[in-house]
Amino acid sequence: MAGTTALAAAAVLAGCTAGASGNESDTDDPIRIGASLPLTGPVADRSGPGYNGYELWAEQVNESGGLLGRPVELVVLDDGFDQDQVVSNYTRLISQDRVDLLLGTFSSALNLPASAVAERNGMVYVEPSGGAQEIFEQGFTRLFFAQPGTSETLPDRFLEWVESLPEDERPATAAFLTQTDPNTEPAVQGIQDGLEALGVETVYDDSYPVEQTSFDAVADAIGRAAPQVLIHGAVAEDGASLVQALQRVGFTPEVLFQTNAPTDTVNYPDSIGAENTEGIFTPVSWTPSAQFPGSQEFVEAYETKYGTTPNDDASSSFAAAQILQTAVEAVGEIDQDGIAEWLHANTVETIAGPMSWDERGVPQGSLSLAQWQDGRLVIVLPEDAAETSSVVYPKPAWVG
Template sequence: MPGISRGGRGRIAALGTAALLLATAACGTGSGSSTGPITIGISLPLSGPVADASEPAYAGYKVWVEQLNASGGLLGRQVELKVLDDGFDQNTVVSNYNRLISQDRVDLLLGTFSSKLNLPASAVAERNKMLYVEPSGGAEEIFDRGYEYLFFAQPSTSLDLPEQFVNYISSLPADERPKTAAYPTQDDPNTDVTVEEFRKQLTELGVKSVYSEKYAPETVNFDPIASAIARAEPDLVIHGAVAANDGAGLVKALQKQQFSPDMMFQTNAPSLVGSYPKAVGEKNTEGIFTTTAWSSKSTYTGNAQFVKDYTKEYGSAPTDDAANAYTAGQVLEAAVEHVGSLDQTKLADWLHSSPVSTIVGVLRWDERGVPEGDMLLAQWQNGTLQFVAPDGQQTTDTVVNPKPGWS
């Protein structure tokens, strides 16, 4: 691979060719060699309904590897990625990780995208006693199985995601709070947990639920959902979106219904700063809330260089998904460097007892692999994703409320 340093880098091969759906490089010598390249196995949904979100994650992994190799690699060896496409299918992701471990004999693993895929994929890693650092997939059920080799590379899980937005709602005078809410969500372990927690906490604040419905991941027609929401006329819409496809799909369907809620929160989709505004229309992003793990403006270790290198290669700033993948790489790198070997049990033991400095801050994990930290509350304002909470992380003191109507 062409080299890049922590202060300068060469060229990364662009996404989009058929070969990149199979691997970023030829498979390394695997666990049978201590002198050849260290090979890291990953399965990603590079095709299918969430490809728009997983491709930036793939790019984040590649930026991390390029920087790593330019600074000497791991244990004095260069690092290669072996990436397989699972098409957002649970059976395929299981087959892919089994292949990576038993057939390709990769040295290390990194996680895939979404709770839907990480739930079965992490089971394969645990069964084979291999460290599994996942960049996304914060559903509680993933961490309630007593796994020893599983770690989440974001500041907190899906159960904690509503915290900052609910805190904002509770800070409003009673007469300015929403009275009713709708809860559409993609049927996914991550969004299911998050939206249910939103509904629980907002109900405790006196916000009445007037609509709640799950839709299949392959849904492309959101007109029936938008029609039902419009009839219910909620003040607030909490949408459990997985990617830009369903996030934008609901917004455009609501536009056709000529219904614009006073407040709207979507998971995941609004953080896709490249594709989301194009999909819904830049003016229609105004006032939409989301929660992210990362900010391009943060001063955490390595963040400025990550943003610089990613932007140079791909022509736009990294997304939250790209940053999450890069963070997972940082966690794996720290474990290998401090342990000094590829012993999977020692790597897991070290992470259970040691903090790691990353581009989302210092991460620490409990015995389940759950991190201890805070997510960021973001809102689209004047064509830019601004951060409005928590204290100390804001990029603006202004919050747009109510959300303007669609343009």
């Protein structure tokens, strides 16, 4: 049975049920906001900070007096990273718990079916994670992604960097590995297509299921192929597990690009060794040093409450809640259609920067390219957001 966590907080969201209208401040009843998160299972290390982002947002909103004069209560269910359970959870949140608003879950694999539940029930669905193009090809009108870009644009900055290298310094060979995930697979394929167009030869190409935990055989095969570039479509702990296996076989690629996993600024370096993070690339929606309005205040509040620095899972959840909050405040009542129409027509300022969406709910921007340097994850592209002008290349050999 899915677990339930309820956080009562005098928050910023007006009480909002589908079809509700009128002066929302006439009642003191809390606005119930529902979400399902994989708090257990293989991506629990990603959704934990995501839950914190929702929780911190609600507390801050509460302290400000609530939205439209009403308190907010978060109702969060655990789906254990199971697609059937996430469908059951969102169905329960809507029909049984009768929440007024929804926030999304983590990963494309879960948001794909969850967003369909929201659409069938006429509910706005702002998702913090899950940029697979498949999600946005469903024709939904109340779906919005709370990051600057999706998997469609994820390869762009990395390919831009490779293309910027003098031809005699560009890598000649590459290996591609991905978890079978609707977000990582097209992203890795996009990078492979781009590198091959630049003349880079593919010497290894494979995938693995979500339940795989041992990567020794994979690392051995990659080591024997000896690619200069290794592109890994990781989701969570599989990122560190592959690196550990590469360390055991003694193979260090000149370039290592992983999705998702390296953005965990606590567990990832702890797992592979802080020195070994040096030079690893990853796409990011946000970093703790971002200077967007409210971002540094978010970092300070998060560190004070949780005793650790937030990653972009935490910031994406906080931004998703900001987006929903801003739309409800602008509409002035809980009107699902009105909220969706307003979001399609406007730009929202968040801690991850300004966001706007097309008719599919796709954000009109792209992710940044970050790299681990001197124990920190820093943005290297695009130039207007870069925190450093230098790039570590080739990657130093594993130590320890």
